[in-house]
Amino acid sequence: MTPTQIGLDFLVADEPVVQLGDTVAIDTSFPEESANALAHIESFNKHLFRPNTYLHKRWARRSGTTFWHILKQLVPDPARRDYYFPGGLEGVTVLDPMMGVGTILHEAIRPGAYVIGFDIDPIPVLQAKASLSDVPLSEKEKVFRAFRSELVKRMLKYYVTACPECGGAAEIQFTLYGQRKLGPDCEVLVADSLALREEPDGTEKNIRTTYPSLEFSIDGRSWPIVEKDEANKNGVNRKPSDILSNTFAERYVPLVIAGHCETHKGFLKKIDPADNMNISAAARWVKRNAHFTDADFQIPDGPKSGDLLNRETQTFL
Numbered sequence: 001m002t003p004t005q006i007g008l009d010f011l012v013a014d015e016p017v018v019q020l021g022d023t024v025a026i027d028t029s030f031p032e033e034s035a036n037a038l039a040h041i042e043s044f045n046k047h048l049f050r051p052n053t054y055l056h057k058r059w060a061r062r063s064g065t066t067f068w069h070i071l072k073q074l075v076p077d078p079a080r081r082d083y084y085f086p087g088g089l090e091g092v093t094v095l096d097p098m099m100g101v102g103t104i105l106h107e108a109i110r111p112g113a114y115v116i117g118f119d120i121d122p123i124p125v126l127q128a129k130a131s132l133s134d135v136p137l138s139e140k141e142k143v144f145r146a147f148r149s150e151l152v153k154r155m156l157k158y159y160v161t162a163c164p165e166c167g168g169a170a171e172i173q174f175t176l177y178g179q180r181k182l183g184p185d186c187e188v189l190v191a192d193s194l195a196l197r198e199e200p201d202g203t204e205k206n207i208r209t210t211y212p213s214l215e216f217s218i219d220g221r222s223w224p225i226v227e228k229d230e231a232n233k234n235g236v237n238r239k240p241s242d243i244l245s246n247t248f249a250e251r252y253v254p255l256v257i258a259g260h261c262e263t264h265k266g267f268l269k270k271i272d273p274a275d276n277m278n279i280s281a282a283a284r285w286v287k288r289n290a291h292f293t294d295a296d297f298q299i300p301d302g303p304k305s306g307d308l309l310n311r312e313t314q315t316f317l
């Protein structure tokens with residue numbers, strides 16, 4: 001079973017590992033319990049340790065451990081099918097004609113297989129190419145630095161706020177938003193939690209520090225701020241009718257900025273008028289530079305998109 005080079009820069013085995021009519025392990029049994037347990041851990045870790053710069057996660061991306069389990073069942077030698085036993089598919093070619101973002105290919109390379117993948121959708125193909133190509137680190141760093149400096153030049157100004165201690169320019173690390181929801185009496189802003197940060201000494205920074213009466217006002221309108229659990233208990237779960245056709249971002253109102261001043265270090269501050277002007281300027285920049293109109297993103301009624309329409313989401317934006 002020596003691999004042979006044929007045309008197009010890929011390799012195939014002289015003879016297929018599995019002959020037509022053969023039964024492979026996966027046809028007769030599958031280690032469901034261990035596959036399920038490991039996929040569970042993998043999904044949990046993926047959420048916890050998500051890197052802050054990452055090519056957009058493909059929606060259909062499945063758990064790699066599940067595919068590793070499947071591939072291990074194709075190992076000809078039963079003694080090498082164990083999940084933790086390395087290798088087993090050396091010299092074999094794995095073809096995935098509908099590869100999506102290439103999870104199968106990523107997993108098949110590790111036990112030694114050659115891989116070929118296709119997909120009709122160009123976006124996952126781009127992602128699979130990017131993640132499967134062996135690009136030298138120095139090359140990646142060069143591209144990243146160029147991208148970052150361009151990003152800083154164009155976007156950094158939207159991430160600056162005034163330090164509440166000295167009034168100097170400070171960096172915005174993130175902004176906490178409240179979601180507009182309709183309660184029995186009025187519209188409210190729902191925050192996941194009123195607790196903003198727990199300090200190492202056990203004390204808590206709370207939204208009440210910035211909004212003592214738990215009320216947010218802007219341009220003559222005001223909303224009570226309600227914690228999510230409290231909102232759920234009191235039947236606050238409907239979306240205000242005027243935002244049904246708006247983009248998801250417009251359902252949120254910025255409340256608190258977490259920032260960092262060179263002199264005064266980390267702080268949490270109430271959104272002030274200058275911050276709101278900054279957010280509006282960023283929104284205008286997006287509108288000016290976007291090569292699409294809202295109409296391009298209207299959700300059509302279909303077997304899957306119907307779910308979104310039923311949840312009162314009318315635009316992909």
Ligand SMILES: [Zn+2]
Binds near residue numbers: 166168261262265
């Ligand atoms: Zn300061």
